[in-house]
Amino acid sequence: MLTIADHQFKSRLFTGTGKFSDQQTMLSALAASQSQLVTLAMKRINLHSKHDDLLAPLQSMDVKLLPNTAGARNAKEAIFAAHLAREMLATTWIKLEIHPDPKYLMPDPVETLLAAKQLCDEGFIVLPYVHADPVLCRRLAEVGCAAVMPLGSPIGSNQGLASEPFLKIIIEQATVPVIIDAGIGAPSQACRAMEMGADAVLVNTAIASSANPIKMAQCFAQAVNAGRQAYEAGLGHVNQHAHASSPLTGFLGGRL
Amino acid sequence: MSLNNTSPSITGTTDFIRLVLNGTTVLLESKLSLSRLLAINNIDAESVAIVVNDTVIPRSGWHHITCQANDRINVFSAVAGG
Numbered sequence: 001m002l003t004i005a006d007h008q009f010k011s012r013l014f015t016g017t018g019k020f021s022d023q024q025t026m027l028s029a030l031a032a033s034q035s036q037l038v039t040l041a042m043k044r045i046n047l048h049s050k051h052d053d054l055l056a057p058l059q060s061m062d063v064k065l066l067p068n069t070a071g072a073r074n075a076k077e078a079i080f081a082a083h084l085a086r087e088m089l090a091t092t093w094i095k096l097e098i099h100p101d102p103k104y105l106m107p108d109p110v111e112t113l114l115a116a117k118q119l120c121d122e123g124f125i126v127l128p129y130v131h132a133d134p135v136l137c138r139r140l141a142e143v144g145c146a147a148v149m150p151l152g153s154p155i156g157s158n159q160g161l162a163s164e165p166f167l168k169i170i171i172e173q174a175t176v177p178v179i180i181d182a183g184i185g186a187p188s189q190a191c192r193a194m195e196m197g198a199d200a201v202l203v204n205t206a207i208a209s210s211a212n213p214i215k216m217a218q219c220f221a222q223a224v225n226a227g228r229q230a231y232e233a234g235l236g237h238v239n240q241h242a243h244a245s246s247p248l249t250g251f252l253g254g255r256l
Numbered sequence: 257m258s259l260n261n262t263s264p265s266i267t268g269t270t271d272f273i274r275l276v277l278n279g280t281t282v283l284l285e286s287k288l289s290l291s292r293l294l295a296i297n298n299i300d301a302e303s304v305a306i307v308v309n310d311t312v313i314p315r316s317g318w319h320h321i322t323c324q325a326n327d328r329i330n331v332f333s334a335v336a337g338g
Binding site: 016017018019020023026039040041042043044045046047053054055056065067068070080083084085087088089155156202204205 | 277278279280297299300302303304305306307310312313314315330331332333334335336337338
């Protein structure tokens with residue numbers, strides 16, 4: 001069981017709600033994923049167009065909602081977004097993400113640390129999205145973040161665990177849960193992240209952009225579960241040379 | 257914005273005020289509470305947050321805080337996101 005702040009999660013697969021072709025597919029995929037932590041964003045209402053109510057169906061599911069600060073370009077805007085989310089959803093949980101660069105959506109480490117410090121001081125449960133920077137992750141834990149969310153590769157890129165060597169360091173040093181966020185494009189990559197010892201993964205695009213999001217959500221659930229169990233079982237050592245699994249001597253007695 | 261009966265409206269006895277709601281200039285009856293503002297725009301109060309002049313307004317104040325002339329009011333809701 002994974003514990004973040006005071007909340008326990010049976011599933012280590014967290015999911016996003018973006019990019020699905022329609023709301024019913026999104027809700028069915030979330031159910032299939034068995035995810036218990038689901039992210040969402042916030043936007044100014046368009047008074048002139050009718051839109052689906054996202055919140056009501058999500059609130060009827062057995063999931064914890066994690067609003068994000070997407071769109072914030074600096075600490076001030078992110079803190080504002082957190083306050084907005086607290087009023088909207090009656091939650092102090094916030095996925096802190098500050099990415100002023102629209103091309104690669106790289107998170108701004110300086111602004112993220114500034115915002116994290118203030119929001120933690122205000123009593124928020126802060127889960128910051130960051131680059132796979134072990135030093136930054138330590139600093140974020142020190143200011144009180146409930147978890148860290150380092151990226152595998154750029155948001156929505158499906159490039160997988162490009163940052164793997166640094167993710168390993170973050171996991172090794174972690175004093176708070178490590179959630180690998182962004183870039184995971186295939187169940188095998190989610191499985192790999194869990195085998196490495198990540199506490200959870202957050203997947204959105206890979207599920208939403210699949211030809212069959214519901215089936216893909218199930219695949220991710222299985223992969224995350226398998227990866228976690230493999231981590232708990234303990235992977236064998238990687239060797240440079242072959243080590244026979246079967247006896248190589250004595251068989252056939254040299255009769256040939 | 258203003259608290260009811262605690263601060264005079266700059267519009268005095270004017271029946272209507274002009275303000276900017278989600279980027280659009282609108283004409284509204286004066287002394288309209290934020291809750292009423294949501295209702296007349298068919299916005300479900302349960303799923304939104306209100307910002308008046310760049311300040312997030314606590315839900316507890318929506319019934320008694322009234323719209324004022326030239327306010328910039330923005331209503332936000334949850335949308336899909338990762």
